[in-house]
Amino acid sequence: MQIGELNVIEAIIELEVRVRTLERSLGFITEHNPDVKAPSREQLKQISVIAREEVAQRYPSLGLTWE
Template sequence: MQIGDINVVESLINTEIRLAVLERAFDFVMRNNYSLTKPSQQDIEDFRKEALKDLQTRYPNMGIKAK
């Protein structure tokens, strides 16, 4: 679905991926609050992969792929 120059579906999916990554990063920090351990770059990449997999499961007919 296109509105002006905005691909609404793509924007929505990108937003959901970013939100899912943020949620996982937040959960990680909360679980490790006692030491204020921050997620590594590998952790963030794993979060992204997990978020993408979740969206692919949620929207199996959309052909969602990582960029």
């Protein structure tokens, strides 16, 4: 499915792989480096808010919003 310049199916699959890679990488780093401070739940929420804002700015024609 294509929306403008965005192939939705390919984007979803690629993003799923990237998210899982990042999650596993973060888990590996924190498990193998006990001195590394992982983000708190509140910090992760703030990171998520910023990421959503960045995605909305990247695709302004989609009118993305989150509650």
